[in-house]
Amino acid sequence: MDWLHISRICAILFIFLLFSGLMMARKMPAILALPVMAVLMPLVAGVPVFSADKGTFTIADNVLTQGSLRLGATIVALIFGAWFGEVLKKVGVTEALVRKAAELSGDKPLTMAIVFFIIGTVIFSSSDGLGMVILVGSIVIPILLTAGLSPLTSCIVLLACHALGSLFAVSGWALMHDLYGIPIADMARYAMLFAIPAAIVYLAMVIWLVKRDVIVRKAWSMPVADKRHKRKQVNAIALISPLVPVVIIFLFRIDVVPAITLSLIICLLLALPKRPTHILVSSLVEGIQNVAGAIGLMVGIGILLNAVTAPQVTLVLKPLIESIIPTSPLAYILFFSLLSPLALYRGPLNSYGLGSGLGVLMLGGGLSPLATMLALRSASLVQGLSDPTNTHNVWSSDFAKVDVNEILRKTLPWAMVAVLISMVMAGYIAF
Numbered sequence: 001m002d003w004l005h006i007s008r009i010c011a012i013l014f015i016f017l018l019f020s021g022l023m024m025a026r027k028m029p030a031i032l033a034l035p036v037m038a039v040l041m042p043l044v045a046g047v048p049v050f051s052a053d054k055g056t057f058t059i060a061d062n063v064l065t066q067g068s069l070r071l072g073a074t075i076v077a078l079i080f081g082a083w084f085g086e087v088l089k090k091v092g093v094t095e096a097l098v099r100k101a102a103e104l105s106g107d108k109p110l111t112m113a114i115v116f117f118i119i120g121t122v123i124f125s126s127s128d129g130l131g132m133v134i135l136v137g138s139i140v141i142p143i144l145l146t147a148g149l150s151p152l153t154s155c156i157v158l159l160a161c162h163a164l165g166s167l168f169a170v171s172g173w174a175l176m177h178d179l180y181g182i183p184i185a186d187m188a189r190y191a192m193l194f195a196i197p198a199a200i201v202y203l204a205m206v207i208w209l210v211k212r213d214v215i216v217r218k219a220w221s222m223p224v225a226d227k228r229h230k231r232k233q234v235n236a237i238a239l240i241s242p243l244v245p246v247v248i249i250f251l252f253r254i255d256v257v258p259a260i261t262l263s264l265i266i267c268l269l270l271a272l273p274k275r276p277t278h279i280l281v282s283s284l285v286e287g288i289q290n291v292a293g294a295i296g297l298m299v300g301i302g303i304l305l306n307a308v309t310a311p312q313v314t315l316v317l318k319p320l321i322e323s324i325i326p327t328s329p330l331a332y333i334l335f336f337s338l339l340s341p342l343a344l345y346r347g348p349l350n351s352y353g354l355g356s357g358l359g360v361l362m363l364g365g366g367l368s369p370l371a372t373m374l375a376l377r378s379a380s381l382v383q384g385l386s387d388p389t390n391t392h393n394v395w396s397s398d399f400a401k402v403d404v405n406e407i408l409r410k411t412l413p414w415a416m417v418a419v420l421i422s423m424v425m426a427g428y429i430a431f
Contacts, residue, residue: 082287124165
């Protein structure tokens with residue numbers, strides 16, 4: 001390599017580390033940092049901003065214009081998923097599931113925590129947006145506190161079931177399909193398989209924390225219910241609605257959008273709400289509002305993907321990536337298990353952050369699409385549960401008045417164990 005090549009590698013790495021640091025320090029949000037990186041990286045690699053030649057790769061056309069549209073299918077899947085989640089909330093299915101869990105668990109803290117963990121996983125498998133976290137958390141956390149659990153443990157119960165349920169989120173499957181070309185039906189199969197170690201470890205964590213909790217009963221102030229508000233009566237059979245899209249995709253191997261569309265119809269037929277048309281329309285509008293930030297992030301990820309796959313950027317970084325990519329099953333397992341905390345703070349192993357671009361570079365370095373996808377999905381077990389930059393972590397810690405970094409310290413060892421088990425499975429499948 002000549003000095004120009006080396007200087008370009010150093011410049012790209014500096015940009016990568018600079019914006020990683022800004023995101024980790026919360027000085028710049030990922031929704032802004034990713035597209036700025038996407039412009040600077042190809043710029044230093046020699047990609048022109050504009051060109052009169054339509055066949056030339058440019059920042060204006062290929063990175064910004066085409067990149068912003070790259071994850072269009074994922075964005076549509078995200079919107080439909082948010083739509084379905086809002087419908088579940090409006091017809092009363094979500095609240096009914098939480099209330100049913102409270103009734104089944106009685107007044108025993110451990111039983112209550114386990115039942116909420118299971119029910120919460122079912123709920124978040126259909127919608128993992130912040131609005132749904134607030135709805136479920138504002139009911140679950142006060143009930144757990146009243147049962148005698150500490151605020152920290154109550155938060156972790158909520159976050160654990162959210163992290164596990166997110167593995168079944170069809171919008172996440174759509175993202176991996178767009179990034180690595182893995183069929184949606186295969187993503188459903190892998191989600192089922194890799195949820196097993198996560199479920200075991202997260203449930204063990206919940207049981208461990210509850211048993212070690214200092215049981216101190218305390219009052220928890222709840223907003224006074226509006227007397228004009230009547231709890232929605234929901235048919236018992238309608239409570240299976242959150243699982244319908246996952247089952248449809250898994251059994252019938254159809255795409256996300258038609259699966260959710262069919263699930264919407266089934267949900268309305270099971271719940272038989274009044275004014276179903278109004279529910280559908282208002283849920284679509286509110287669902288889009290709930291995922292507006294995520295849509296912006298997806299646009300940034302698409303722009304970054306096109307930036308790091310620019311011919312000039314690939315040529316610059318390929319020798320570096322090839323030198324660090326693991327080539328044996330053992331190296332693959334250890335590499336991604338030990339470095340799994342890099343999924344925190346929108347880091348290089350976070351598919352919703354820098355990992356979106358790094359994953360494509362790893363493909364260019366020789367790692368198979370399946371191995372790349374499985375590694376980043378495994379690392380998401382750390383991000384989904386422990387990341388202090390997650391909006392659901394921030395909200396739940398603020399709601400229960402605990403330090404969001406204390407959640408990180410308590411949950412990270414457990415999440416890394418789940419990643420290790422998942423990576424052993426991934427090594428066996430991918431190699």
